[in-house]
Amino acid sequence: MAERRLHKVLSAVVKIKPGEEVLAVLIFFYFFLITAPFGIVKSLRDANFLEDLKAENLPYAYLSAILIAVAVSFHAKLQTRFSRRSLLMSTLVFFILTDLVFWALFSRPHWDWLALIYWMWANLFVVALTTQFWFLVNDVFNPREAKRLIGFFGSGGILGGVAGNLLPGFLAKPETSHRLLLVSAAFLGLCLVVVGLTFTWLRKNEDRYAAAPKREPKPGGKGSRHVGLGDSFRSVASDAYLRLMAWIVLVTGIVSTFIDWQSKSLIQGDPVAQQNYASFFGRFNAGILVFAFLFQLVMTSRFINRFGIRTGLLIYPVIILLCSVGIGIFPLLGFAIAIKGSDKALSYSINQSSRELLYIPVLPGLKYRAKVFIDMFLNRFSKAVGGVILLGLISLVQGPPGMREKGAMGLSPLVWVSLTSGIFALIWILFNLRISRAYVREVKAQLAKKWERADEVVAGTMDVDAAKLVVDAIESRTQSATLFALHLYELERQNRLTPEIRGLLALKPIGASGSGTRPLFEYDASPWVSDFEDSGVPAEMDKEIQEILALDSYQKVIGEYAGQVIEGKTEHTETRKMELSKAIGLMNGRSAIAERLDDLLSDDSPKVFQYAAESAGRFKKKAHVPLLFMKFGDPRTCEDARSALERYGGTIMGALSDYLEDAGESALVREQAASLLARAGDQEAAEALLEALARGEKPLKTVLIDALDRVRSEVPEIVFKEEVVRDRFEAEIRDLGPLRTPSDLLPVFKLLGLIYDHEDVFRAYQNLLKGTKDSVAYAIELLDHTVSQDVKDRLFPILEGLGVRGGRGTPA
Amino acid sequence: MVINKREKNNIVIFDIEGEIRRSDITDVTLHQLVKEQLEVGKKQILLNFDKVDFIDSFGVGEILASYISTHNLGGKLKLARISKKLYLIFQVTMLTKVLEIHDEEDAALQSFFKE
Numbered sequence: 001m002a003e004r005r006l007h008k009v010l011s012a013v014v015k016i017k018p019g020e021e022v023l024a025v026l027i028f029f030y031f032f033l034i035t036a037p038f039g040i041v042k043s044l045r046d047a048n049f050l051e052d053l054k055a056e057n058l059p060y061a062y063l064s065a066i067l068i069a070v071a072v073s074f075h076a077k078l079q080t081r082f083s084r085r086s087l088l089m090s091t092l093v094f095f096i097l098t099d100l101v102f103w104a105l106f107s108r109p110h111w112d113w114l115a116l117i118y119w120m121w122a123n124l125f126v127v128a129l130t131t132q133f134w135f136l137v138n139d140v141f142n143p144r145e146a147k148r149l150i151g152f153f154g155s156g157g158i159l160g161g162v163a164g165n166l167l168p169g170f171l172a173k174p175e176t177s178h179r180l181l182l183v184s185a186a187f188l189g190l191c192l193v194v195v196g197l198t199f200t201w202l203r204k205n206e207d208r209y210a211a212a213p214k215r216e217p218k219p220g221g222k223g224s225r226h227v228g229l230g231d232s233f234r235s236v237a238s239d240a241y242l243r244l245m246a247w248i249v250l251v252t253g254i255v256s257t258f259i260d261w262q263s264k265s266l267i268q269g270d271p272v273a274q275q276n277y278a279s280f281f282g283r284f285n286a287g288i289l290v291f292a293f294l295f296q297l298v299m300t301s302r303f304i305n306r307f308g309i310r311t312g313l314l315i316y317p318v319i320i321l322l323c324s325v326g327i328g329i330f331p332l333l334g335f336a337i338a339i340k341g342s343d344k345a346l347s348y349s350i351n352q353s354s355r356e357l358l359y360i361p362v363l364p365g366l367k368y369r370a371k372v373f374i375d376m377f378l379n380r381f382s383k384a385v386g387g388v389i390l391l392g393l394i395s396l397v398q399g400p401p402g403m404r405e406k407g408a409m410g411l412s413p414l415v416w417v418s419l420t421s422g423i424f425a426l427i428w429i430l431f432n433l434r435i436s437r438a439y440v441r442e443v444k445a446q447l448a449k450k451w452e453r454a455d456e457v458v459a460g461t462m463d464v465d466a467a468k469l470v471v472d473a474i475e476s477r478t479q480s481a482t483l484f485a486l487h488l489y490e491l492e493r494q495n496r497l498t499p500e501i502r503g504l505l506a507l508k509p510i511g512a513s514g515s516g517t518r519p520l521f522e523y524d525a526s527p528w529v530s531d532f533e534d535s536g537v538p539a540e541m542d543k544e545i546q547e548i549l550a551l552d553s554y555q556k557v558i559g560e561y562a563g564q565v566i567e568g569k570t571e572h573t574e575t576r577k578m579e580l581s582k583a584i585g586l587m588n589g590r591s592a593i594a595e596r597l598d599d600l601l602s603d604d605s606p607k608v609f610q611y612a613a614e615s616a617g618r619f620k621k622k623a624h625v626p627l628l629f630m631k632f633g634d635p636r637t638c639e640d641a642r643s644a645l646e647r648y649g650g651t652i653m654g655a656l657s658d659y660l661e662d663a664g665e666s667a668l669v670r671e672q673a674a675s676l677l678a679r680a681g682d683q684e685a686a687e688a689l690l691e692a693l694a695r696g697e698k699p700l701k702t703v704l705i706d707a708l709d710r711v712r713s714e715v716p717e718i719v720f721k722e723e724v725v726r727d728r729f730e731a732e733i734r735d736l737g738p739l740r741t742p743s744d745l746l747p748v749f750k751l752l753g754l755i756y757d758h759e760d761v762f763r764a765y766q767n768l769l770k771g772t773k774d775s776v777a778y779a780i781e782l783l784d785h786t787v788s789q790d791v792k793d794r795l796f797p798i799l800e801g802l803g804v805r806g807g808r809g810t811p812a
Numbered sequence: 813m814v815i816n817k818r819e820k821n822n823i824v825i826f827d828i829e830g831e832i833r834r835s836d837i838t839d840v841t842l843h844q845l846v847k848e849q850l851e852v853g854k855k856q857i858l859l860n861f862d863k864v865d866f867i868d869s870f871g872v873g874e875i876l877a878s879y880i881s882t883h884n885l886g887g888k889l890k891l892a893r894i895s896k897k898l899y900l901i902f903q904v905t906m907l908t909k910v911l912e913i914h915d916e917e918d919a920a921l922q923s924f925f926k927e
Contacts, residue, residue: 485903547869548905553876557910583906
C-alpha cells in the first residue's frame with residue numbers, strides 16, 4: 001500500500017516501474033547526502049583559498065590535482081581489498097572524521113597554506129564519494145533503467161548541492177564559517193545510514209537485482225570487479241572508443257579549470273563578494289544548482305530522449321565556447337557568472353548524464369576497469385594539466401595572474417586565458433562529434449546479429465539446386481538408367497560431378513529396370529567416371545548432344561516416341577514420362593517435342609510434374625505459368641511449381657501481380673504469388689507487394705510483410721513508400737493484442753526494417769527475443785538511434801512493457 | 813570411314829570402320845547404303861560399330877535416318893558393339909528408347925530371329 005502511494009508520487013516526476021520505488025528513493029537520498037556536505041565544503045574551500053592565498057595562487061591548487069590522482073590510485077587499490085559495502089561505509093567514516101579534524105584546525109589561528117590542504121581534501125571528498133555512488137548505480141541498474149532514472153538521481157544530487165550551498169549562503173560569517181563543517185559531518189552520518197539501508201534492501205531483493213553487489217566477489221578472484229589504476233589505464237589505452245572518452249574527459253577538465261580561474265579572478269575583484277566569500281560562494285553555487293536542478297528535472301531526460309546523446313554532448317562545450325569568447329571581449333562579472341553557471345548547471349545535468357550514457361556500449365567488465373582511470377584519475381589529473389597550462393600561459397603573456405592589467409600584445413591574462421579556453425572548447429566539440437558517431441557504432445557492435453534468416457543461410461552456405469540434383473540422381477538409379485544418365489549428364493554439365501559425388505553415385509548397384517538392353521549403367525556409374533574423369537566437362541560430348549537434339553531426324557524419331565509415351569502406349573509409362581520430361585529440358589524450347597511439355601505439366605503424377613516443371617523453368621514460357629500455378633494446390637507438386645516459377649525471375653512480374661490482386665484466387669495461390677514476387681526482388685516487385693499490403697487484406701498481411709522483408713533484406717537499395725509503411729505500422733500497433741512474447745512484434749519490426757536500417761532493426765528484434773534485461777535494454781538503445789521520434793513514441797512503451805527474464809545476461 | 817557389307821541368315825550386316833563425322837563424308841553414306849538394301853528388299857539390318865572410333869552428330873543423324881527409312885518400310889535396324897561413350901550419348905538423348913542396341917553381334921543376330 002505504502003509502495004503504491006510512493007509509486008504514485010514518484011510517477012509524477014520520473015518514469016518509475018513497480019518495485020523500483022524504495023531503491024530509487026534510497027539512491028536519491030544517497031546522492032543528496034553526498035552533495036549536500038560537499039556544497040558546504042566547497043563554499044568554504046573557495047572562500048578560504050581566496051581569503052588566505054588569493055586567486056593568483058589558484059593554478060597551484062589546480063596542480064594539486066596530481067596529488068588527488070595519487071590518492072585516487074590509492075583508493076583504487078583499496079577497492080581491490082574491500083567489498084563495495086565495506087569501502088563505501090569506511091570512506092564515509094573517514095570523511096566524517098577528517099571533516100571534524102578540519103573544523104578543529106580552522107577553529108584556531110592557522111597557517112595560510114592550510115587552505116590548499118583543505119582544497120585538496122575537499123576535492124578528494126567529491127571524487128571518492130561521487131565515484132563510489134556511480135559505481136553502485138552501475139552495479140544495480142542496467143543501462144536502460146539507468147537512462148530512465150538518471151534524471152531523478154541527478155536531481156537528488158543537485159538538490160543536495162543546493163541545500164548544502166544555501167547553508168553557508170545564509171549562515172556563514174567571515175570568522176565562524178568553519179562551524180558549518182559540523183553540519184557537513186552530520187550529513188555524512190545520515191548518508192552512512194542510507195547506504196546501510198540500501199545494501200540491506202538489495203540483499204532482500206537479490207532475485208530482482210541479480211547483479212547487485214549482494215556479496216562482493218573475493219578481491220582479485222574470479223568475478224572480481226576491483227581493478228588497479230595500471231590495469232584500468234591499459235584497458236583504456238587498448239580500446240579506441242575508451243581512448244576517445246579519455247581525451248574528452250581530459251579536455252573537459254582543462255576547460256573546466258580555465259573556467260574556474262576566469263570566474264574566480266573576476267569574483268575576487270568584486271567588492272560585494274569580498275565582504276563574505278563563503279556566503280557569496282554559497283549563494284552563487286546554490287543559485288547555479290537551482291538552475292541546474294530545474295534543468296535536470298524538467299529537461300535532461302526529455303532533452304536526451306528527444307535530441308539524443310550527440311546534442312546532449314554538444315550543448316555544454318558550445319555554451320562554454322560562447323562565454324569564453326564573451327569574457328575575452330568583455331571581462332565582466334556577468335560573464336563570469338554565466339560561464340561558471342553554465343559550467344556547473346550543464347556539467348551536473350546534461351553532460352554528466354550524456355557521459356554516463358556513453359558507457360552503455362562498453363562491456364560491463366571493461367566499463368568497470370575504464371571508470372577507475374577515466375572517472376577517478378583522469379577527471380582529476382585533467383585539472384592538474386589545466387593548472388600547468390594556466391601557469392605556462394600566464395607566465396608567457398607576462399601579466400600578473402588574475403589581474404586585468406595588460407600583458408602580451410596589449411591583452412590581459414584574463415583575455416588570453418579566455419581565448420585559449422575557447423580553443424579548447426572547440427577541440428572538445430570535435431571530440432564530442434567523433435564520440436557520438438562512435439557511440440552508435442559501439443552499440444551496434446554490442447548487438448551482433450544472433451542469427452541470419454534461415455533461407456539466406458541455406459542459400460549462402462549450400463547450393464540447394466545441386467543438392468537436389470544429386471538426390472534426384474541417386475533416386476533415379478532405381479528408376480531408370482536413362483533418367484540416371486540424364487542426371488549424370490546434367491551434373492557433369494554443371495561441373496558438379498565431383499569425385500565425392502561420383503563415388504556416392506557409384507556406391508552400389510541399382511536394381512535393373514528400363515528398357516535398354518545393354519545394362520551399362522545398371523551396374524556401375526564408373527564408365528561415366530572413367531570416360532570423362534580426365535577431360536573434365538565433356539565439352540565435345542555436350543556439343544554433340546546438342547547437335548543431335550537439333551537434328552530433324554532426331555525430332556522425328558523422338559517426337560513419335562514422345563507421342564506414344566504421353567498417350568500411355570509404352571510400358572512403365574510414368575518412368576518414361578519422367579525421362580521425357582527431363583530430356584525435353586535439354587532441347588530447344590521452340591522444338592516440336594518441347595511443345596509436348598504442356599501435356600507433361602498437366603500430368604497427374606507428381607514425379608512427372610517434378611521433371612516437367614524443371615524443364616518449364618528452363619524455357620520460361622509464359623504459357624506454362626498457369627499450368628504451374630494450377631499445381632500449387634497439391635502439396636506434392638507445390639514446391640516444384642514454385643521452384644520452376646522462381647526461375648522465371650522478373651519475366652512474369654505482371655502475371656504474378658495479377659494473381660496477387662485477384663481476390664477470386666485461392667489464398668494459397670496469392671501467397672505463392674507474393675512469395676515469388678519477393679524472390680524476384682526488384683523495385684517493381686516491391687511496389688506490387690506494398691500496394692497489396694496497402695489494401696489491408698488481413699489474410700494476406702503476414703505473407704506480404706514477410707515478402708517485403710525478404711525483398712528488403714536481399715536488395716537493401718530498394719525504396720519503399722514511407723507513408724504506406726508508416727500507415728501499416730500504425731495499423732499493426734493498433735491491432736496488437738495483449739503481447740505474450742516479443743515475437744508477436746515481428747511484423748512490426750519487419751515493417752520498420754523497410755524504412756530504417758534493416759540490419760539494425762533486425763538486430764534489435766533478435767535481442768528483444770533474447771529477453772534478458774540487458775539485451776532488451778540494448779535493443780531499445782539501438783532503436784533509439786535508428787527510428788524516428790513518432791515511431792519511438794508508439795513502440796517504446798510497448799517494448800518497455802515486455803516481460804524480461806531475470807538475469808542481466810549479455811547482449812547478443 | 814570404311815563400310816563393309818556382309819550378310820548372315822538374310823540379315824545385312826554393315827561393318828563400319830574409322831570415324832563417322834561430317835568432315836569425313838565418303839561418296840556413299842551409311843544412309844544411302846541402308847536405303848540400297850531396303851530397295852532390294854533387305855529389311856533386317858545390323859550396324860556393327862566394333863571398329864568405330866568416333867561418331868559425331870552427323871553420324872548419329874545417318875543412323876537415325878537409316879532407322880527411319882527401315883522403320884517406314886516395316887524393317888528392323890539394330891546396332892551392336894557401340895562404344896561406351898556413344899551409349900552414354902544415346903542414353904542422354906533417349907535414343908536407347910528407340911534404337912535397339914546390343915553388346916555383341918551374335919546377340920543382335922539372335923534377336924532378329926526371336927521376333
